[in-house]
Amino acid sequence: MGMPASGQGQPQPPAADQSYIFSYLVLDAPEKLSQEEMGTAMQGHFENMGKMAEAGDLLIAGPLAEPRIDPTYRGIFVFSTGDIDEGRALCATDPGVKAGVFKPEMYVITCDEPLGELTRLEKEYEQRRLDDPEIPDEWVGRMFILAIGPGDAEFEHTDTVLIDATMDRVDDDADTPRQLLWLDASSVDEAKLGFKADDLDAWSFYGWYGSPCVAELKDT
Structure with missing residues (x-):
């Protein structure tokens, strides 16, 4: 933690806690979809994630991996809002949720880390990727x-x-x-x-x- 601009040597106050909506994406009833319907739903799922991230609504997303919480828990969203109704509305825009591939399991998480900075960090990373030929063209997690x-x-x-x-x-x-x-x-x-x-x-x-x-x- 840095020092204040006044140079008096007094530590800065701790960052204020902020709340965010965290949602697991849990398998719902994907077996009811045809292969074509599943493909359409998942394509829309990824496209919608990009739109939410660009709008600053989606801060963190990605698949769960081994070791898993449960085989039906497939991924997570973390939204910039801490409002439950807004979190529900954002989950409801997901084509995978609409089609019945996933159902959200929502939590309110509270922390003092500035998760909102992830939008800026992602844009800066993307610019570095475009500017530096040594960085792979495709996104790498x-x-x-x-x-x-x-x-x-x-x-x-x-x-x-x-x-x-x-x-x-x-x-x-x-x-x-x-x-x-x-x-x-x-x-x-x-x-x-x-x-x-x-x-x-x-x-x-x-x-x-x-x-x-x-x-x-x-x-x-």
């Missing part, structure tokens, strides 16, 4: 690890932790709040190195594949 634990689970806040959020399920009052950590690690074994051995039993670790710009959050 990378693996991250998500760690989910009880609200009181212990962990060390090292540079590996890109996002440290509370996670509250929408439309399920019986669900208890949890912690969600987005980790700058490409495997569960690597992710676990940032935890004390006594703390590991409280956490579950899952794979996610997405934009390398998420790792740049620690430099904002």
